[in-house]
Amino acid sequence: MVAGLGFMGQGFRFYSFPADSIMVRHTEWVYYGAGMAVIGFLLIIFSRPSEEP
Numbered sequence: 745m746v747a748g749l750g751f752m753g754q755g756f757r758f759y760s761f762p763a764d765s766i767m768v769r770h771t772e773w774v775y776y777g778a779g780m781a782v783i784g785f786l787l788i789i790f791s792r793p794s795e796e797p
Contacts, residue, residue: 745784751777 755774 745781745788748777748780748782748784751780753777 751773755771755777
């Protein structure tokens with residue numbers, strides 16, 4: 745989830761690390777990051793232990 749948010753941050757140009765990174769010029773990284781963040785969030789939600797005995 746954190747990696748997805750990082751890709752989104754670079755795609756939206758909130759930060760560019762490293763400064764000469766080619767990733768900051770591609771807006772499709774926003775979509776890749778959003779997909780990764782959603783998948784990560786779903787994995788966190790469904791990985792909680794069951795409350796059955």
